[in-house]
Amino acid sequence: MKSSYLRASAALACAVVLTACGGDDGQLLLSGTISGVTKPGMILTNNGGSDFEVPVPANGTGLTRFIFPNRISSDDKYDVRVKSTPTNVQECKLFQNTGRAGFDVTTIEIVCTFKTQALGGTVSNLKNDLILVNGSDRVIVPAGATAFTMARVAQDAPYGVSILANPAGQSCTVANGVGTMGPADVNNVTVTCAP
Structure with a gap:
């Protein structure tokens, strides 16, 4: 009986402090807009993690929203960088691409200029x-x-x-x-x- 109380207490402690038990709530979006993407090859990373290739906008405007496939947790630090660009892009400037998440992050802006x-x-x-x-x-x-x-x-x-x-x-x-x-x-x- 005592061991079942201990297991229940440990489970409750893990539920209260999820990160202490190795969990991750992953409920927050990490997203923004990119302008100047008309060809494949725009690859982003967050905190140097796995690559995320941004799809080319189908409407031909070069302007698209992006959402990282992996969600982040409250209080997580984020640092979005451009890892590679399409062959017709000269450079990309990033705005509001670093910070600490409190809510969904939707304000990252990446502005690319063409060669x-x-x-x-x-x-x-x-x-x-x-x-x-x-x-x-x-x-x-x-x-x-x-x-x-x-x-x-x-x-x-x-x-x-x-x-x-x-x-x-x-x-x-x-x-x-x-x-x-x-x-x-x-x-x-x-x-x-x-x-």
């Missing part, structure tokens, strides 16, 4: 000013110019160089102006003006 590449090419027979566009980027190419440069474009982003305004008295055409930016600069866009 960018140059976009440009050549112009021939330009007698007057020409205006080129790529999305919202607008470039005036002066008369007599033989080359042009647009704003840098993020890797894996589409580009489309087109003519916004032909030079006075001329008509120009663009070749190789449309594509998806890869890991190398694009400098083969050609603009030919006539007469």
Whole structure:
């Protein structure tokens, strides 16, 4: 009878102080948001533990919420780090990624920026000013110019160089102006003006 009381007391003590008996309540979320993820390869860790690969958002925005699969306990320290990034990411900055859990952790923010590449090419027979566009980027190419440069474009982003305004008295055409930016600069866009 005495031993059953002892076992019951030990079980009660373990229930009251779960961590002292090797348990872990694991009831709290460890989560946040990531921007700038358009390809696989974003891997996070917490306290240097097991890897967690963040799924690529299906909607193509590059913005996604993440939730670590393993929950944490109240009063646990957390230290979320980026272990590896997709090939098109230049760098990631982390905000509110360390602390001690009191409630669900939902405010971690990871902001990633894309690698960018140059976009440009050549112009021939330009007698007057020409205006080129790529999305919202607008470039005036002066008369007599033989080359042009647009704003840098993020890797894996589409580009489309087109003519916004032909030079006075001329008509120009663009070749190789449309594509998806890869890991190398694009400098083969050609603009030919006539007469």
